[in-house]
Amino acid sequence: MSLLLQRAFRISRRNKRLLLLILDALILSACLVLAMVLKQGTMMAATNAASPVLLVAVPLCLITLWLMGFYHAIVRFMGLRALLTMAVGLPLASLALWGASRALGFPLSGSTLSIFALLSLLGLSISRLVVRSLYQQITMRPRIRVVIYGAGSAGVQLVNSLRQGKEFLPVAFVDDWRGMHGTIVQGLKVYSPQRLERLLERCGAERILLAMPSLPRVKRREILHSLETLKAPVQTIPAIEEMVRHGAQINEIRDVSVEDLLGREPIAARQELLQANVRDKVVMVTGAGGSIGSELCRQILRQRPRMLLLLELSEFALYAIDGELRDIATTEGLTDIEIKPLLGSVQNRQRLEGVMRSFGVQTLYHAAAYKHVPMVEYNVAEGVRNNVFGTLETALAAVAAEVETFVLVSTDKAVRPTNVMGTTKRLAELICQALARHQSGTRFCMVRFGNVLGSSGSVIPLFKRQIANGGPLTVTHPDITRFFMTIPEAAELVLQAGAMGKGGDVFVLDMGEPVKISDLARQMIRLSGLEVRSAGQPAGDIEIVFSGLRPGEKLYEEVLIGANASLTDHPRILTEQEQHWEWERLAPYLQHLREAVQANAMEQVRELLGSAPTAYQPDSPIVDLEWMSHRHPLPDATPDTAQEIAAAVDSGGETTETPKTSVISAESRRKPPMAPTLPSNAPPLAEHALGHAFIARM
Known part of the structure; x- marks a missing residue:
């Protein structure tokens, strides 16, 4: 019928x-x-x-x-x-x-x-x-039979909520506390977790719902690990911080996130550090629509700046973050804070300086960058222009506009890089270090950390899509590891580290323990209620395929260049003293690098990237797409050009030999242009002159 x-x-x-x-x-x-x-x-x-x-x-x-x-x-x-x-x-x-x-x-x-x-x-x-x-x-879809893990007050509230809905049917409780075993709560019997596998079969339960919002994350990870072997998807109610911060409801069932697997216990932020560079000040964020930039904007807004400037190249990203921040301002009573959405490129110094002067910017967080290793390997020139010269233009504009504090958001890939992206970020650090020591108007500091969970293009959303599509999950190498941190924690630590800088400081965030990506892939598959398909388990659901390291990709990431890291007042923020170049030595190097990039001479660019104190050791051939389409050196270039320039920069003087053809002019090679010397106590006008003089030469 x-x-x-x-x-x-x-x-x-x-x-x-x-x-x-x-x-x-x-x-x-x-x-x-x-x-x-x-x-x-x-x-x-x-x-x-x-x-x-x-x-x-x-x-x-x-x-x-x-x-x-x-x-x-x-x-x-x-x-x-x-x-x-x-x-x-x-x-x-x-x-x-x-x-x-x-x-x-x-x-x-x-x-x-x-x-x-x-x-x-x-x-x-x-x-x-x-x-x-x-x-x-x-x-009508039949209600999904579920077992509730946690028979406390949150579990009771969840059962009452689910009974009023039409999607889930609670059939039993599971709880770690022995005193609860065998008791009846809200008409449901409470069982030991050791009986969970048999309970799922006997009750016909299809899913496990975690109802322990206030449980410490370490304990939560232990429970999730114990549930991996069960052939049932695991979901959870929001954590207590989600309810407090974002108003999440207890009946908002969600999948177990990677934050639940990897996230560590948050520690209380030092409010005086969060507010030091933000409260009642004009704050500007470059790359405001990106993963880190947007989270910085959210947290800055909640610290009540006088004005928040959002600089973003992507119109859509700017539109999205502007709308989100205005919604936050409305719901949290922050409508008195001015929010200014500004389209612009960090490579346009005139636009940058105009904005900073017009609005009187006091604190600048420079988060704009190309960050995906393969994309920068395929587009070397644009990566250098944006990450190196974008930082240079932004920093010089900040000096000229008398910005008080400049905070560079850096990456662990800048440590002994094997790829162009990491090298460009290390050069961005060198620019800030050099400027910090040769002018006194703007305080520069850098904050370096690893991968953030859920950022655009990261492995986590990729794995989720692949699981939803039935696999396989692609991992580049069985032993590849990465550091992970949640975006809110990273942004919060960036704000606090920026307030501790005295000038030229390199701050390193404590990223916790490195995570093996293949293990993470297996956990995500199992917690979806699926089995990993392998030689020992051919009947599994989803296979993990190892595709090989991509150009410039490292097996292991590091956050410290040397062994001289020092503790700070914050338990998760370290500081490191690193080798750098003085401004007078860095300036001609940057000009030569700019000219090589403009000529699209990839061999020379690679040599120059390695000649600075970046520790750049490429482990793959050049794969720049435009350069590869030619398959031969440009007519006006010679292989020895970059080596000569590097020698000239190292010696601070003339080259020993001048080739007849080069991407760099003969006059430039004979006498590299030197940047004007800037006294450490130079007044703002001298700083402004430095910016104009150096950019004119560049």
Whole structure:
């Protein structure tokens, strides 16, 4: 019967309408006979009298309702309007039937027609309700049977909430506390976690819901690890900080996130550090629409700056973060803070300086960068322009505009880099270090950390998509490891580290323990209720495929260059003293690098990147896409050019030999341009002159 009804509901709209017309014809016929029975008192007389009238009454009623649009409505969505249509149409049809019956010689009384209209209205309404009820029963998804892990107050609230809904059906509790085992809570028995596997089979439960919002993350990870072997997906209610910070509700069931697997216990932020560079100040964030930039903006807004400037190259990203921040300001009572969305590139110093001067920027967080290793390997010139010279232009604009504090958001890939992206970020650090020691108006500091969970292009959303598509999960190497940190924690530590800088400081965030990516992939598969397919488990659901390291990719990341890291007042922030170049030595190097980039001379660019104190050791050939399309050196370049420039920069003097052709002019090679010397106590005008003079040479 159920199968027959399912097929009936899947037929075409035209055929469904035909079936309804037939059903309504039968109902109207029965109603007319019943009306005449009630009037005449006997079934025989009523049937004989009704027979000729039915041939007129039924078509007349159906045509009237059709013309009024009754049969154009979808039954499962019918409401008051359909009822009104019948309430008007059936009396009109009865009135027409009264005239037709008299014309045909079978007059019907007004009372008979009134009874017929009421019975028809009732019959057609009931038929629609029955059809809609059958449709809902057939199409309604059965409730998912779940076991609640945690029989405390959160578990009780969750059970009450789920019972009011239509998606989940709680069947049992599981709790670690032995004193609860065997007791009845909200009509459900509480079991030991050791019995969970048998419990799932006996109760037919399909899912496990964690109801322990205040549980420490270390304990939560232990529980999740113990549930990996069970063939049931694990979901959770929001953590207590999600409820407090973001107003999440206890019945907002979500999948177990990577933060649940890797996140560590948050420590209380030092409020004086969070506010030092932000409170009542004009703050600017470059790359405001990116993963880190947007989180910096959210946290800065909550520290109540006087004004928040959002600089972003992507119009869509700027639109998105601007709208989100304004929503936060409205809901959290921060509407008195001015938010300025600004389109612009960090490579446009004129735009940058104009913005900083116009709004009187006091603190700048430079988060704009190209950060994906393969993309920068394929687009070396643009990576250098954005990450190196974008930082240079932004830093010089900040000096010229008398910005008080400049905080560079850096990366662990800047430590002994094997790729262009990490090298460009190390050069960005060198620029800030050099400027910090040769001017006194702007305080520069750098904050270096590893991968953040959930950032655009990271491995986590990739794994989620691959699991949703049925696999396989792609991992570049079985032994590859990475440091991970949640985006909110990283942004919070960046704000605090920036407040501790004295000038030229390199701060390193404590990233915790490195995570093996292949282990993370296995955990994500198992917690989705699936099995890893392997040689030992050929019947598994999803396979993990090792695709090989990409160009410039390292097996292990580091956050410290040397072994001289020092503790700070914050337990998760270290500081390191590292080798750097003075401004006078860095300036000509940057000019040579700019000219090599403009000439798209990739061999020279690679040599120059390695000649600075970056420890750049490329472990793969050049894969720049534009350069590879030529497959040969540019006509005006020679392989020895970059080596000569590097020697000249190292010696601070002239090159020993001048090739006849080069991407760098002969005059430049004979005497590299030197940046004007800037005294450490130079006034702002001298700083401004430095910026203009150096950029003019560049």
